[in-house]
Amino acid sequence: MDQAPYAVYEVRRIYYAARTPDCRAHHGRSCRSPKWWCRQPLTEQCRADHPGGDYEPWCPGHRECRGPAKKGPAWRSVRTVWEGDRRTAEQLIQQFASGHGLALERGETSGIQRAHYLTADGGFPAAAAFAVAAPAGVRDKQRTYFEEAWTRHTGDVGPRWDPLRPLPTPDPPRPTGGKPLIRQARSVGGVTLIA
Structure with a gap:
């Protein structure tokens, strides 16, 4: 690693x-x-x-x-802000955490340290954000209107760091309605059948 x-x-x-x-x-x-x-x-x-x-x-x-709301769907934004070697990436996270008085938290399943600068406390809707050092190759992604929703929920405008590259163009929408039905005619014993 x-x-x-x-x-x-x-x-x-x-x-x-x-x-x-x-x-x-x-x-x-x-x-x-x-x-x-x-x-x-x-x-x-x-x-x-x-x-x-x-x-x-x-x-x-x-x-x-009014009863307490339950967690529903999540909108996510993942942006790459730096690429290089493991030691430097982890040092950058530690420097960010110590410079802002943040505690480093380990992921429950990954064990990777994260510097949370915004935590989702209380009810829903809620917002959370963190910086993490991890193996390169994660694809940058976010929904089309994520930035507007983020500003509406947090008051922040845009990400904290400048991303390395722009977001990839979204895939074209998938056609709806399934595959077209193609009927074929065949003759059996002089009778034409459509299957």
């Missing part, structure tokens, strides 16, 4: 709140008009105080009616 090329990556994540069972029941597969209870579940006290039926819950969302 010491001989492998290394890189320093800036990883940013936005964690959204998961949809609640009530949202799925009343709004179907995609929620086009979200209500407060689409991301925060109704508490048992709210269900008792505001009984519902087959229609949408009508509660205005008092504090005692």
Whole structure:
């Protein structure tokens, strides 16, 4: 591993709140008009105080009616900010952590040290960001509107470091509807069959 090329990556994540069972029941597969209870579940006290039926819950969302949100989908940004040897990459992370008073944390499964400069505490939506030294070769990626969402959630504009290269062009969208059905005619005993 010491001989492998290394890189320093800036990883940013936005964690959204998961949809609640009530949202799925009343709004179907995609929620086009979200209500407060689409991301925060109704508490048992709210269900008792505001009984519902087959229609949408009508509660205005008092504090005692809102349960804790659960973690839903995450948007990620991975940008390469430096490439070189392992020792220098790890020293850069240690210098960044000590210079900003950050504790280095080890990944649960990878064991790689990370310098977290923004942690996702509390409820959702939330944001987290860290710098990490790891083997080179991780592809830079982020969603099209990630920067706008990042600024909306954190107030920060752009990444902390200048990336080494621009983001790769996204793959073209996949066509929907599956493969076209091709019918073939064949003759069996004088009768034409279409298969």
